[in-house]
Amino acid sequence: MPTDLELRSTEARSGRAAEPKRPEREFVRFTRLQRTLHACMILSFLSLATTGLTLKFSYTRWAAMVSRFLGGFQVAGFIHRSAAILMFGVFVTHLYSLVKLKKLEYKSWRALILGPDTMLPTRQDLKQFIATMRWFIGMGPRPQYGRWTYWEKFDYFAVFWGIAVIGSTGLTLWFPTFFTRFIPGSFINVATVIHSDEALLATGFIFTVHFFNTHLRPEKFPMDTTIFTGHMPLAELKRDKPLEYESLVSSGLLEQQMEEPQPEIVVRTIRFLAWIALSIGFSIVIWIIYAMLFAYK
Amino acid sequence: MPTRTKRNVFALGIALTLFLTAGAARSAAPEISSTDDCLACHSDKTLTTKRGVRTVSLFVDGKKFASSVHGSFSCTNCHADLEGKDLPHSTPLARVQCGTCHTEEQKQHSQSLHGKAIARGDPLAPHCVDCHGNHDIVPVRDRNSAVAPLKVPFVCGRCHQEGTPVQLNRNIDQHDILQNYSESIHGEALLQKGLVVAANCVSCHTPHNILPHTDPNSSINRRNIAATCTKCHAEIETVHRKTIRGELWEKEAHVLPACVDCHQPHKIRNVFYTQGMADADCMRCHANEKLKAADGRSMFVSAAEIAASRHAHPRTQATPVSCSQCHSEVNASRVRPCETITHPVDCSRCHVEVGQQYQRSKHGQLLAANEPNAPSCRDCHSTHRILDKRDPQSKTFSTNVPNLCGGCHREGQKAAVRYTGAQHEIIQHYQESIHGKGLLRSGLTVTATCTNCHTAHMVLPASDPESSVNSKNVPSTCGACHHGIEEQFEQSIHSRLVTKTDKQLPVCNDCHSAHTIRRTDDTGFMLDIMDKCGKCHSEIAKTYFDTYHGKVSRLGYTKTAKCYDCHGAHDILPPTDPRSHLSRANVVATCQKCHATATRRFAGYLTHATHHDPKKYPFLFWTFWGMTTLLISTFVMGGMHTLLWLPRALQMRRDLKAEAAREEGKEEEAERSNGRKSSGEEGSHAD
Numbered sequence: 001m002p003t004d005l006e007l008r009s010t011e012a013r014s015g016r017a018a019e020p021k022r023p024e025r026e027f028v029r030f031t032r033l034q035r036t037l038h039a040c041m042i043l044s045f046l047s048l049a050t051t052g053l054t055l056k057f058s059y060t061r062w063a064a065m066v067s068r069f070l071g072g073f074q075v076a077g078f079i080h081r082s083a084a085i086l087m088f089g090v091f092v093t094h095l096y097s098l099v100k101l102k103k104l105e106y107k108s109w110r111a112l113i114l115g116p117d118t119m120l121p122t123r124q125d126l127k128q129f130i131a132t133m134r135w136f137i138g139m140g141p142r143p144q145y146g147r148w149t150y151w152e153k154f155d156y157f158a159v160f161w162g163i164a165v166i167g168s169t170g171l172t173l174w175f176p177t178f179f180t181r182f183i184p185g186s187f188i189n190v191a192t193v194i195h196s197d198e199a200l201l202a203t204g205f206i207f208t209v210h211f212f213n214t215h216l217r218p219e220k221f222p223m224d225t226t227i228f229t230g231h232m233p234l235a236e237l238k239r240d241k242p243l244e245y246e247s248l249v250s251s252g253l254l255e256q257q258m259e260e261p262q263p264e265i266v267v268r269t270i271r272f273l274a275w276i277a278l279s280i281g282f283s284i285v286i287w288i289i290y291a292m293l294f295a296y297k
Numbered sequence: 298m299p300t301r302t303k304r305n306v307f308a309l310g311i312a313l314t315l316f317l318t319a320g321a322a323r324s325a326a327p328e329i330s331s332t333d334d335c336l337a338c339h340s341d342k343t344l345t346t347k348r349g350v351r352t353v354s355l356f357v358d359g360k361k362f363a364s365s366v367h368g369s370f371s372c373t374n375c376h377a378d379l380e381g382k383d384l385p386h387s388t389p390l391a392r393v394q395c396g397t398c399h400t401e402e403q404k405q406h407s408q409s410l411h412g413k414a415i416a417r418g419d420p421l422a423p424h425c426v427d428c429h430g431n432h433d434i435v436p437v438r439d440r441n442s443a444v445a446p447l448k449v450p451f452v453c454g455r456c457h458q459e460g461t462p463v464q465l466n467r468n469i470d471q472h473d474i475l476q477n478y479s480e481s482i483h484g485e486a487l488l489q490k491g492l493v494v495a496a497n498c499v500s501c502h503t504p505h506n507i508l509p510h511t512d513p514n515s516s517i518n519r520r521n522i523a524a525t526c527t528k529c530h531a532e533i534e535t536v537h538r539k540t541i542r543g544e545l546w547e548k549e550a551h552v553l554p555a556c557v558d559c560h561q562p563h564k565i566r567n568v569f570y571t572q573g574m575a576d577a578d579c580m581r582c583h584a585n586e587k588l589k590a591a592d593g594r595s596m597f598v599s600a601a602e603i604a605a606s607r608h609a610h611p612r613t614q615a616t617p618v619s620c621s622q623c624h625s626e627v628n629a630s631r632v633r634p635c636e637t638i639t640h641p642v643d644c645s646r647c648h649v650e651v652g653q654q655y656q657r658s659k660h661g662q663l664l665a666a667n668e669p670n671a672p673s674c675r676d677c678h679s680t681h682r683i684l685d686k687r688d689p690q691s692k693t694f695s696t697n698v699p700n701l702c703g704g705c706h707r708e709g710q711k712a713a714v715r716y717t718g719a720q721h722e723i724i725q726h727y728q729e730s731i732h733g734k735g736l737l738r739s740g741l742t743v744t745a746t747c748t749n750c751h752t753a754h755m756v757l758p759a760s761d762p763e764s765s766v767n768s769k770n771v772p773s774t775c776g777a778c779h780h781g782i783e784e785q786f787e788q789s790i791h792s793r794l795v796t797k798t799d800k801q802l803p804v805c806n807d808c809h810s811a812h813t814i815r816r817t818d819d820t821g822f823m824l825d826i827m828d829k830c831g832k833c834h835s836e837i838a839k840t841y842f843d844t845y846h847g848k849v850s851r852l853g854y855t856k857t858a859k860c861y862d863c864h865g866a867h868d869i870l871p872p873t874d875p876r877s878h879l880s881r882a883n884v885v886a887t888c889q890k891c892h893a894t895a896t897r898r899f900a901g902y903l904t905h906a907t908h909h910d911p912k913k914y915p916f917l918f919w920t921f922w923g924m925t926t927l928l929i930s931t932f933v934m935g936g937m938h939t940l941l942w943l944p945r946a947l948q949m950r951r952d953l954k955a956e957a958a959r960e961e962g963k964e965e966e967a968e969r970s971n972g973r974k975s976s977g978e979e980g981s982h983a984d
Contacts (some may be wrong), residue, residue: 054852055845055848055849055852056848058842058847058848058849058851058852059842059851063851063852064851064852064853067852067853068853072852072853072854073849073852073853073854074854076852133941135945136941136942136945137941142945142949151938173845176892176899176902177892177893177894177895177896177899178894180895180896180898180899180901180902181896181898183898184898184901185898185899185900185901185902185903186901186902186903186906186916188902189844189902189903189906189914189917190916190917190920192844192845193908193917193920193921193924194920194924197921197924197925197927197928198924200928201924201927201928201931201932204928204932205931205932205935208932208935208936208939209932209935209936209938209939212939212942213939213942217942217946218943218946218947218949218950219946219949219950219953221950
């Protein structure tokens, strides 16, 4: 599968339109709901990170500038809380979709959780992790990954953990007078530390490790649009998720999961928006590094 | 001659007796019992003692003493502290209290200028002995008396003549007193003609009850001067009948020109003052607009200006102030009375208190140092056009004061240039301050202007402890208007009345600044206050910025809790004080100002908590480090994973590219071979 960069460079070289190069049908990896949730997640996460970090790094001139740009601290606070509601919404919708998925495609929770496409870490993930390490240091071939690689599962549960930790402390900080009916006032201070540091971990991790793992990896550079379009070229599926491909072929379900590519305009729009999101993410990383290393107080 | 011999024999006898008895007394525990005991030592002309750097003779002339008015007294009657003491007595002796006997004189002297100067500790102030002498006091009628009429001018003149420390260093508005007196009709009569009844100093000033002319009880006060002069010039009103209508002279002296208005004190001449000293006489020349002094200054005096001035209807007298009241050195006996003027007008002759304040002020000090730029009275108050400060036309009307002071204190002007302190752009800052806006934009004439804080006449640098803007005095200076605040402040921990410490305590201007005072609901003020408090409370201000309140305030949010929202502004007290806003009884209500439903537990929030202090906030410290460990370990693992992956991924990218290139090459080759085939076919056809 030619990456975006290659696509464009070949276009430039040959002067031919991309039209003939576009595959007729592509593999559908993500549903519309999953894509929407991810888009909402990006929106809320970026908003939360930007507004939250202005507070965390309020001692930098940057923070004051961003806060002013957003319309002042009060507006920033409003955005932060609205985005938090959106994030909770995403979380609840996802849980609801799991319930529906169980009803539609699995007989029991057990089947969903312990099935081959489970998000839970399995023995196979451990094996693949070790095999990957061996591959990294040149002691073996690239492992044959399935539908979810171990790092994708890690990302998935990082979000669960993050929402639980940041969400609960965030609510405490949002409604301190309510929560101090049950907990001592000084727990607000503790909640502040946890909320802020866990958020730093989340933003830092997403904007570096997650970005690299899915978008900046040289073979995908500069981005992987699968989560936005939902589609994945078959060749890429074969190469990246050989196990899944094989099982789909053997079960004969592959054809069912193939679809017309998204219209060019949709792909372009998605790419444009994704670029914005990526740039914001990178700017935030640079800001964090600057604030932590050069202006730390 | 025979008397003198007799006296000498007598004295010799006394001395001999003393000599003999002294030898006998030495063995028998001597005690001061008689004058002779004292003279045993003090008749020695070489007996001296050291007083400071001076050597003072302790010789007492027994003869003179015996013939003095006090000759019948024993020494201990006056030197009361020696009563019953053994010989030789300890030194120094206490000052003799003449007032023990001379009560009335002592009382007058204590209330007089001289007595008050003694009470102030003025080293130049005269005591009884300075005029009357000590052991040789004889009755005033005795021509040998130190205060005999003929001697009085010289006794007073010892201090009151040009060049003496008194005349140089004390505020005395008359010049060449002794000289003028000697040349005056009184002086001539006394000193040249030997008329002992001629007026000398004490005739007018009284011997002991010497008071400034501004004191209503003074013998030389305008109201009393007529009475004083008429003690001798008893029938003078008949001479002056035309102007003074008989008894009005004494009864309502204040509505009439006083004697001294025409007959200058100390300069009274034996002439008829036919030309008078009326203002009209001055104006005969000075109404001329072209009148110029030798140095080119205009000497024109506008009658209209004077008529409009405060001096045309003074508060203290019913009649306008006349030219000669200010230009006091005029001499009416001259054709040009003003030719005797040698000194500029001295306003403090009437405005005594203000004059004293001015002399103490920086302005006065500079003037005394002959600084050419030093402002004198007229620079602020003008000369003939002196207006009341309540007159909007006046330069000293409150809204005009910033400009008046600004004339010198504006940046680049003469006062601002020599000033080395920290205040700059004073006038401009003032104009933008809350006071400046109140005064100049809102036109509130009661708003503080320069003089409200710095005073009008006793302007002193803030470093001077007497200055109204010295940090010690700032609360009361501001409190003059902001009285309620001052009351609160003086109860607070910042007040030096409450906290006794050597450290600098903050006063109003430390938080509110001096010339740039802003409204306290001004965003800038609210955000700056943390830095203001942080100047002293640096640690606690730093930790404040570690908490939510501090962080949002840094972002420019003013509604969040700032120092004074919790601690109070002027009524700050330690939380241990039950009256403090943060005491156990008050803290919940303080939180409720913003967090309406706050509970006691909510008030347990640590508003100055920091995760950098393991001793004070261990749970925060360990939470922070727990989170940081989690963060670092996650990043190390994620980062390593990524770094290890990178070379493999790059390799994959190269492989993919090569593969793509191979495929493309194949395609192209296929195309090319197709093309060749067709062209070959064509070619074969052509064959």
